[in-house]
Amino acid sequence: MIELFNVSKSYNRGKVKAVDDLTLTVKPGEIFGFLGPNGAGKTTTIKMIVGLLRPDSGRIAVEGFDVSTSPLKAKQVTAYVPDYPAIYERLTGLEYLNFIGDVYGVPKKDRLERINKWLNIFELSQVISNPIKSYSHGMKQKIVLTAALLPAPRVMILDEPLVGLDPRAAYQLKDLFREHCKQGKTLLFSTHIMEVAEKLCDRIGIIHKGRLIACGTMDELKALDRTEQSLERIFLELTE
Numbered sequence: 001m002i003e004l005f006n007v008s009k010s011y012n013r014g015k016v017k018a019v020d021d022l023t024l025t026v027k028p029g030e031i032f033g034f035l036g037p038n039g040a041g042k043t044t045t046i047k048m049i050v051g052l053l054r055p056d057s058g059r060i061a062v063e064g065f066d067v068s069t070s071p072l073k074a075k076q077v078t079a080y081v082p083d084y085p086a087i088y089e090r091l092t093g094l095e096y097l098n099f100i101g102d103v104y105g106v107p108k109k110d111r112l113e114r115i116n117k118w119l120n121i122f123e124l125s126q127v128i129s130n131p132i133k134s135y136s137h138g139m140k141q142k143i144v145l146t147a148a149l150l151p152a153p154r155v156m157i158l159d160e161p162l163v164g165l166d167p168r169a170a171y172q173l174k175d176l177f178r179e180h181c182k183q184g185k186t187l188l189f190s191t192h193i194m195e196v197a198e199k200l201c202d203r204i205g206i207i208h209k210g211r212l213i214a215c216g217t218m219d220e221l222k223a224l225d226r227t228e229q230s231l232e233r234i235f236l237e238l239t240e
Helices: 042-049 071-076 093-104 108-122 137-149 167-182 194-200 218-222 231-238
Strands: 002-011 016-026 031-035 057-062 078-081 155-159 186-190 203-208 211-216
Touching: 002 042, 016 042, 016 203, 016 211, 031 042, 031 167, 031 194, 042 057, 042 155, 042 186, 071 078, 078 137, 093 108, 093 137, 108 137, 108 167, 137 167, 167 186, 167 194, 194 231, 203 218, 203 231, 211 218, 211 231, 218 231
Parallel strands: 031 186, 031 203, 078 155, 155 186
Antiparallel strands: 002 016, 002 057, 203 211
């Protein structure tokens, strides 16, 4: 579970309000889509949830752990994939995955089984011994996603995870999302791909100018104006 209570964040000494009094709950077993125009506050919100930024006010909890007062406990149950991941590119893919496994304390047996599973799914087995700097953009995205899945986290937070993936990998990742949440775990991801959010997400939150302007299932969002519009049309009208 992810919980935000009256969270605000400003930049430039308070002149730019990136997130404004945001209250939001993402429930266990839920795929939650986080949408908004560029500069709406999505990435700032995500960085506060994972502890990379401190909120100016409000409280954030992940699986019951306060991100400010119990940051290590919150991080131990969370996997985060940013929109532009920073990777140790001089390491081979396998060295990088073992490094992540050591950080999270994943037992050797579980580590080997999980690594083999995700490498087969993402078709990385043939290049896992090569330096990451030799990988294409899509392959780097796949190795970062494999690293995020390796600890079997309770909470996954992904910022534009489908960018750079080929259609097969994107399809497989969406299946992994469902598998993750069927186990009662939580997943929040941001995306600009409306069709994916509409078909995949249990609930969708739309943020605009730092404020949550709509949140609910597709049926609940459609009920806002009593039409059968697509998510894309609803999004454009709400953020116009």
